[in-house]
Amino acid sequence: MVEGIQNPDLVQIRRDQICDAALDLFLEKGFASTTIRDICARSGVNQASLYDYVANKHDILRRLLNKLWFRTDAPTLPEMLDARPGEPLEQVLVDYLRQLWGTNRQGILLSYRAVPHLRDEDRRAMHAREKRMLRELAVHLRRLAGVPEDDPHPEILSNLIIFMTAFGPMRDWLNKGADPDVLLRTVAFSVAAMVERLAAEAGAADAPAAAGARSAGAAPQG
Amino acid sequence: MVEGIQNPDLVQIRRDQICDAALDLFLEKGFASTTIRDICARSGVNQASLYDYVANKHDILRRLLNKLWFRTDAPTLPEMLDARPGEPLEQVLVDYLRQLWGTNRQGILLSYRAVPHLRDEDRRAMHAREKRMLRELAVHLRRLAGVPEDDPHPEILSNLIIFMTAFGPMRDWLNKGADPDVLLRTVAFSVAAMVERLAAEAGAADAPAAAGARSAGAAPQG
DNA sequence: TCTGTAGCCTGACAAGCGTCAGCCTGTCGA
DNA sequence: TCGACAGGCTGACGCTTGTCAGGCTACAGA
Numbered sequence: 376m377v378e379g380i381q382n383p384d385l386v387q388i389r390r391d392q393i394c395d396a397a398l399d400l401f402l403e404k405g406f407a408s409t410t411i412r413d414i415c416a417r418s419g420v421n422q423a424s425l426y427d428y429v430a431n432k433h434d435i436l437r438r439l440l441n442k443l444w445f446r447t448d449a450p451t452l453p454e455m456l457d458a459r460p461g462e463p464l465e466q467v468l469v470d471y472l473r474q475l476w477g478t479n480r481q482g483i484l485l486s487y488r489a490v491p492h493l494r495d496e497d498r499r500a501m502h503a504r505e506k507r508m509l510r511e512l513a514v515h516l517r518r519l520a521g522v523p524e525d526d527p528h529p530e531i532l533s534n535l536i537i538f539m540t541a542f543g544p545m546r547d548w549l550n551k552g553a554d555p556d557v558l559l560r561t562v563a564f565s566v567a568a569m570v571e572r573l574a575a576e577a578g579a580a581d582a583p584a585a586a587g588a589r590s591a592g593a594a595p596q597g
Numbered sequence: 598m599v600e601g602i603q604n605p606d607l608v609q610i611r612r613d614q615i616c617d618a619a620l621d622l623f624l625e626k627g628f629a630s631t632t633i634r635d636i637c638a639r640s641g642v643n644q645a646s647l648y649d650y651v652a653n654k655h656d657i658l659r660r661l662l663n664k665l666w667f668r669t670d671a672p673t674l675p676e677m678l679d680a681r682p683g684e685p686l687e688q689v690l691v692d693y694l695r696q697l698w699g700t701n702r703q704g705i706l707l708s709y710r711a712v713p714h715l716r717d718e719d720r721r722a723m724h725a726r727e728k729r730m731l732r733e734l735a736v737h738l739r740r741l742a743g744v745p746e747d748d749p750h751p752e753i754l755s756n757l758i759i760f761m762t763a764f765g766p767m768r769d770w771l772n773k774g775a776d777p778d779v780l781l782r783t784v785a786f787s788v789a790a791m792v793e794r795l796a797a798e799a800g801a802a803d804a805p806a807a808a809g810a811r812s813a814g815a816a817p818q819g
Numbered sequence: 820t821c822t823g824t825a826g827c828c829t830g831a832c833a834a835g836c837g838t839c840a841g842c843c844t845g846t847c848g849a
Numbered sequence: 850t851c852g853a854c855a856g857g858c859t860g861a862c863g864c865t866t867g868t869c870a871g872g873c874t875a876c877a878g879a
Contacts, residue, residue: 381825405713407629411867421828423869432867488710491627502770509771527775531783534771538764542757548724549731549756553749561753564798565791572790602856633837643858645839654837 380427389428390438392418397435398443402484406436406492436489437497443482445504449474452540453511464519464570468563472540476559480544487541509533520574528573536566602649611650612660614640619657620665624706628658628714658711659719665704667726671696674762675733686741686792690785694762698781702766709763731755742796750795758788 380386396418400409411432415422429435450458452471459467475483490498509530516522516529516536542562543555550558602608618640622631633654637644651657672680674693681689697705712720731752738744738751738758764784765777772780 385826403713405627405629407627408714410865412865422867423829424827426867426869427826488713491625491710492630505771527779528783531772531775531780532787534768535761535764535784535787538768539757539761542760546756546760549727550753553753557749558753561750562757564794565754565757565787568790568794569787571794572786576786604855607856632835634835644837645859646857648838649856 386428389420389424393420393425393429394435394439394442398439398481398485401436401439401489402481406432406489433492433494436492437494439485440482440489440493440497440501443479444486444501446479446482449478451508451511452537453508453515456512456515463567465563465567468566469560472543472559472562473556475540476543476555480547483541483544487545505537509537512536516570516573520570520577522573522577526577532569532573535569539566608650611642611646615642615647615651616657616661616664620661620703620707623658623661623711624703628654628711655714655716658714659716661707662704662711662715662719662723665701666708666723668701668704671700673730673733674759675730675737678734678737685789687785687789690788691782694765694781694784695778697762698765698777702769705763705766709767727759731759734758738792738795742792742799744795744799748799754791754795757791761788 380389393414397409397414400413400417403409404413411422411425414420414435415425420428429438450471452468455467455471456464486501490501493501510533512533513529516532517524517526520529522529539562543550543558602611615636619631619636622635622639625631626635633647634644636642636657637647642650651660672693674690677689677693678686708723712723715723732755734755735751738754739746739748742751744751761784765772765780
């Protein structure tokens, strides 16, 4: 080998092997205590050959996050809300969570656990994406709850909701035996209740909200 | 020195030095990539002397979690609810979060990040405590929302609420500039809204709920 | 059969790890 | 003045880590 591996298909196959094995191990033992030798043993790739396919250990983590966290094949929550205007927040959330928790549990876990091991540049990129998502979601919440521009609650609630979308994967060991669908419906209705309450308080303090809460169910605030 | 250090006060002082330095480093760089040499450098304790005060690196982590996670000086959420019967959930939560986020941010972060590095026995103890708390909180929720024994929602909601109590410390980098008090009030009112909605749905499906939601009326915090 | 070469692997490197034996220093009662 | 002894420190151990130079194998084309 003079200049790396030439067959691009082979490179792809080997990289997938390496990343798949590494993902499991990173989630099992953490990034720092997973060794290159571990990854080689599980993936079947030779220890020296590994460096023909990835630059180094950090490169594996970066590739994983690019595939799982910065994925382009699935919409973010605000994108999904954009695409389905008028639909109740709760229903959109159910679909969003089903998709997220169904196909990307590991990506969520990795993104929360691997942060300290990211290179600064990659961490900045992650934070930027998170901030953008938060901002976009806050716009929706502000409209849904009918609160004024200067009210800081939508931003906080956005942050909280995005955090709650990690609930399933992060705490599933405590939900042993629970129906996954009941789980995500519970989260969705909880979020809807939060937004409704925000709308109700804005309406009570202000004027009757223009948009109001769109979610189904009685507003219990009495 | 024949048999360890004899002055118990000195032992305590040194252990605190070691643990304080280690806590910062574990949160900064993760457990596995923090070295004994790092801990010594930051704490000022000599590398050999360190082993006069703690058994090894894992022992440091265990001591930290005992101090921060299995703390006995602060009540758990269900304990606080037991101690203040009749008070609105929302108010109890505000006080609980103020105490938790004020004095134990690092404990929360550590407990979420250090899990993969715990010895099995310690991990089992953590999980047991978590399960007990979840069960106890579910009892309260069931009563507050007036839902029947066989409804699985209180358990899921308990799990979700305990997860949400980690929101402040886990996502504070996204809440830069926000008033910490507004933050925890927002979480508290969100949780109250969730429980109210659970009560409303139980009441709608069943009979008028006996307990109902006890949260204070419209009192917009802002 | 020979040869060039793409891809695989052996074996080793320096660096860094957790750990500790054994020596050194300072203090204090006799 | 002396020695006993608590506590600090030097220096090194055996091991594991990420990384890679360079030799090896298998096979296509002549």
